[in-house]
Structures are given as structure tokens and as C-alpha cells.
Amino acid sequence: MVWVYLQFSGGLETLFDNVKSHKVDIPSKKPDRTTVKSVVSYIQKKMLKKNPEMFLKGKELRPGILVLINDIDWELGGKEECIVESNDVVLFLSTLHGG
Template identity: 40%
Template sequence: MSDSKLSVTVEFGGGTELLTATPKQKKHVVSLASSSEKAATMSNLLGLILKDLIVERPEMLVEGDGNVRPGILVLINDADWELEGEMAYEVQDGDHVCFISTLHGG
């Protein structure tokens, strides 16, 4: 079976961009492995994001069980990820995934 790489644009906003190595850079293009035997899912993408992009306070993006924290809006190609299957969504080449914090301090 053949392996391939999916190109996915990941965008952070609403303060989540401050968790990355380059906080002023909101958009990142990542390469995610996929194969004909096993599709890449949002769970795989989130693991890659935590490993390669998030350098500070990962608990502000995900909870201890690996799920995205409440208060973080996740959009897949401009649609709420709840409509797409959340962590089980099969990532496609060219997808655009956005993480936006809806929580603000004061």
C-alpha cells in the first residue's frame, strides 16, 4: 500500500497563535502522513500540531485526555468540526483547519 503526504493549512486565532513558536504567524502549512490502509484523522493532525507547532502551554489548546478544550472553536474548511465528526474526521489534502479561542480574559 502506498503512503502519501497531505498538505494541510492550520490557522490559529483569538489568542491561540500565542502558543506557537512564531506567535505573529497565524497560518502554518503542515505535512501529514496518510496511507491507503489508514486515513489521517483530526486526532493525528492534533498530535502533529502539539509536537511540531505548540511550544507553550499546550493545556490551553487540549485537555489531559487529548481532546480540544472547551472554548476553542475548531473549523474545518470553514465548517464547525462538530458537523464533520470532530477527532474522527478524515483529513483531506488541501484542508484548512482553524483553531480560535472564544475565551477572553479581562
């Protein structure tokens, strides 16, 4: 199991009962390590309350959602395959705004 802090911002928190921060236990095959892909899968199955199309496109994050792991862009770590360890902070930030 991997304990991570999930944060949702930029309007994404509305998809999670308006709660911005969550501490969750992500099932993992490796002790204290998992991937962002597993985190997103967990969010989809256990946390997403409404409008999943605003967060996901199929099984992947929608374009326009920035993911930071401990304040570092996930693209630097391999996007979906980026390693997440216990006590990491994973921020999902929508960069899309209506007009």
C-alpha cells in the same frame, strides 16, 4: 502525507510563536486523508511552543476552541474523527477571553 493549512486565531497564535498560518505535512496511513485527531496529535508533538494546557486538556482540545475545516464546524463531521484531506484549511479559534 496530507498537506494542510493550519490557522490559529483568538489568541491561540501566541502558543505558536505568534504565527497565525502554517502549511504542514501530516503523516497519514491513507493517501491524502487523515483525521482531525491526527492533526491535533501532530500539533502537540511538533508545533506547540509553550503553554500546552492552553490548547490541550490531556490529549484532547480544551473546551472553548472552535475548529473549522474549510469554514465548516468539525462537529458536523464527527469532531476528532472528521476527515481532513490535502489542501484543507483547519482553523483553531479560541472563544475564551479573559476579563
